[in-house]
Amino acid sequence: MTESAISRIGAATGVASVVVTFIGFGVHGALPTDTTAGAVETYVKGVSATQAGIGNYLELLGYLLFLAFAAYLYAVGRAGATNSLHWLNVLGLAAAITYIAVSAFAIAGQVLMVNWAKAGADPKTVLGAYMLDSAAFTLSFEIAALFLLAVGILLLTRPIALRLIGASGMLVALVLFITGLISTASIQSSSSQIGFMVFSLWTVIAAIYLLIRPASITRAA
Structure with missing residues (x-):
């Protein structure tokens, strides 16, 4: 299998992650x-335990596919980065792993x-579980923002199209950080939905570009 084919598989996991999650x-x-x-009571009455279980299992699968996409971006970043920037590559992958764990x-x-x-x-007791879920969801935005920031800085050293992906990723990181902060400070705020949708959109756009124009994943000797 050629390098470009392997690169396209990595990029495809980004698109698949968003599709499966939704x-x-x-x-x-x-x-x-x-x-x-x-x-909470109204929601629970409208969904079966089996339905909730399968839906959440698929949602987690989507997040795991995103982890595969993050590992692919690690390879893309490593292929073009200098040794002095490698710590950012490691930071980005570590942030992605932590983000998936919290999610x-x-x-x-x-x-x-x-x-x-x-x-x-x-x-009222069950509400506690939902509040924990909501808190973990919004707090994870800070971790996802760190991932995007690290990846964004690395991609700024690459050709123009990858620079645009990196720069836009850094802007999305700012959106995630702000919406996560607002939603964590006020649990009734719906701004986290905006942050998540923007993050998902960036993932799809970046992945589609890398499917069309696969990036090198082999580090130069």
């Missing part, structure tokens, strides 16, 4: 719009919320 969202349905016991914790909170409520737990 399929998972569609299966388990929209989460409660308010952080209240009533909103997995949040997804587990969603499954816990549904199963706990179906088992007869008090809605």
Whole structure:
């Protein structure tokens, strides 16, 4: 298999990650719009435990595909970066791994919320699981922003198209940081949805470009 074919596979995981994640969202349905016991109770009544389980399992698969995309970007960054910038490459991959771990914790909170409520737990008690899920989701934005910042700086040393991807990634990092901060400070804020959608859009655009114009992933001797 040629290097360009392998590079395209790595890029494809970026597109697949967003598609699979949103399929998972569609299966388990929209989460409660308010952080209240009533909103949680209404959501749980409208979804089965099986539906929630499968949806969240697919959602996590989407995040794992994003981890594969992050590893691919690590290879792209390593291929063109100087040794003095390699620490940024390592930082970006470490941030991606941490982001996925925190996101997995949040997804587990969603499954816990549904199963706990179906088992007869008090809605106010179940609300705690949802608040934990919401907090982990918004806090993960800070970690994702670090990933984008590290990758963005590395790509600024590459050809013009990759520089644009890197620069736009740094702008998305700022959006993630701000929306994550607002949503963490005010749990009722919906700004986190904006940040997540912008991040997803960047992932798809960057991945599609790299599918069309595969980047080198072999480090020069």
